[in-house]
Amino acid sequence: MERNVERRRLPPLNALRAFEAAARHLNFSRAADELSVTPGAVSQQIQNLEDYVGAPLFKRTPRGLLLTDAAQTALPALREAFDRLAEAASMLTAAVDGRRLTLTAAPSFAAKWLVPRLGRFEEAHPQVDVWLSAGIDLVDLTAGEVDVAIRYGGGRYPGLEVTRLISEAVIPVVSPTLLQTTPLGEPKDLANHTLLHDGSPELDDSCPDWPMWLAARGLKGIDGARGPRFNQSSLVIEAAVNGRGVALAKRTLAQADLDAGRLVAPLQIETAVDFAYYLVHPKAKGRLPQVKAFITWIKAEAEAHEAALRAIDNGAGI
Numbered sequence: 001m002e003r004n005v006e007r008r009r010l011p012p013l014n015a016l017r018a019f020e021a022a023a024r025h026l027n028f029s030r031a032a033d034e035l036s037v038t039p040g041a042v043s044q045q046i047q048n049l050e051d052y053v054g055a056p057l058f059k060r061t062p063r064g065l066l067l068t069d070a071a072q073t074a075l076p077a078l079r080e081a082f083d084r085l086a087e088a089a090s091m092l093t094a095a096v097d098g099r100r101l102t103l104t105a106a107p108s109f110a111a112k113w114l115v116p117r118l119g120r121f122e123e124a125h126p127q128v129d130v131w132l133s134a135g136i137d138l139v140d141l142t143a144g145e146v147d148v149a150i151r152y153g154g155g156r157y158p159g160l161e162v163t164r165l166i167s168e169a170v171i172p173v174v175s176p177t178l179l180q181t182t183p184l185g186e187p188k189d190l191a192n193h194t195l196l197h198d199g200s201p202e203l204d205d206s207c208p209d210w211p212m213w214l215a216a217r218g219l220k221g222i223d224g225a226r227g228p229r230f231n232q233s234s235l236v237i238e239a240a241v242n243g244r245g246v247a248l249a250k251r252t253l254a255q256a257d258l259d260a261g262r263l264v265a266p267l268q269i270e271t272a273v274d275f276a277y278y279l280v281h282p283k284a285k286g287r288l289p290q291v292k293a294f295i296t297w298i299k300a301e302a303e304a305h306e307a308a309l310r311a312i313d314n315g316a317g318i
Contacts, residue, residue: 011052018045019057020082023075026065086144101290102131105150108200108234109277110134112253113166113305114150121297128290136201141282147291148281150298152202155278161286163279163295165302169251169272170207173263178243184266187217194245195227198236206274210248213271237263252277255309277302 010016021031022042032039050057057071067075105114110132118130133139139146141160155162174184174193182192195210208216211224227245230236237254240247241262247254249263251270257263279298285291 011049012045015045015049015052016078017082018042019049019071020075020078022046022058022065023067023071026067028065083142086142099127099129099290100131101128101294102133102145102147103149103294104133104135104139104146106136106152107134108232108237108250108253109150109152111234112237112256116256117301120301121294124297125290125293128293141280141285144282147285147288148279148294151278151280153275153278154204155276157278157280159282160280161283163299164276165279165298166252166277166305167272168276169270170213170248171251171254171265171270172213172246172267173237173240173249173254173258173265174246175241175243176261176264178245179264179266184246187214187219187267187269188222190214190219190246191222195222195224196236196239196245196247197227197229198233198248198250199229199231200233201231202275204273204275206272208248208271213248251309252305255305 017035018031018037018041021034022028025031025034028039028042028046032042035042046057053070055070056068059066059068103114111134115132118132122128122130133146138151139149141149150165151157152168155164172184172190178193183189184193197210209224210227214222214224228239230239233250233253236247237249237257239245240249240254241257254263258265279295281291281295286295
């Protein structure tokens with residue numbers, strides 16, 4: 001028992017926090033600003049830690065601070081420990097408030113795919129309150145404030161559990177009302193239409209824009225750069241629904257409007273892209289009951305969505 005107590009004896013947490021911040025910035029003043037204390041307080045905490053370990057942690061040089069070899073060796077493990085502490089704290093909060101499930105997703109995916117389906121999850125799990133935040137910026141899941149994220153990308157998310165949900169492709173779509181006045185039977189007919197541009201910020205080199213799409217089909221005399229541009233995929237789809245032109249849309253996001261007849265894809269030309277939609281979360285979050293329930297549910301929804309697309313394509317195309 002005494003050996004176990006000795007093994008768990010740790011230096012003061014404030015001293016470790018001061019060291020981690022100072023080591024990251026290599027500057028006591030910037031570390032003090034981050035921790036909302038004075039530089040003298042940071043210096044004192046570092047001195048306390050150096051006294052505790054019996055060795056210096058920083059080299060003071062004319063160019064500024066440098067880490068000693070011992071400090072460089074220990075720093076990665078210390079940073080991981082702080083990440084684990086933050087994760088544990090978030091799990092304590094989630095365990096106390098087991099009704100809450102916090103999600104984040106890109107605005108267009110949230111609006112066009114996720115939100116229309118969330119009612120089914122809430123019906124199946126009435127004890128869970130879903131808190132959904134839609135934003136362009138990636139949320140730091142290690143901070144513990146968000147349980148699960150749905151990300152559109154290449155699938156490389158180090159340190160997180162990753163599940164591929166839905167593949168993506170782009171297709172030209174247009175409102176049936178617009179087709180009544182301006183036909184679109186083959187690609188060259190695009191010369192008679194306004195082109196709507198998806199300017200959403202995802203950097204996927206495999207996803208064609210209108211100039212690339214037209215060039216791939218050898219179409220000349222059509223200015224692929226002209227036309228309205230929108231910074232969210234959902235907005236370019238809504239513009240197409242309202243008859244403003246032809247959109248080169250992400251099919252996953254446009255499919256509900258295609259199913260409802262608000263949009264049609266007369267050219268039936270689909271281009272697959274490398275990016276897909278992924279469910280990501282810290283490993284520890286996956287042990288929470290509300291997260292387990294959501295993972296099971298959304299995987300089933302994604303499988304049903306892709307099965308429905310296969311059935312459409314095997315029938316009469318898009």
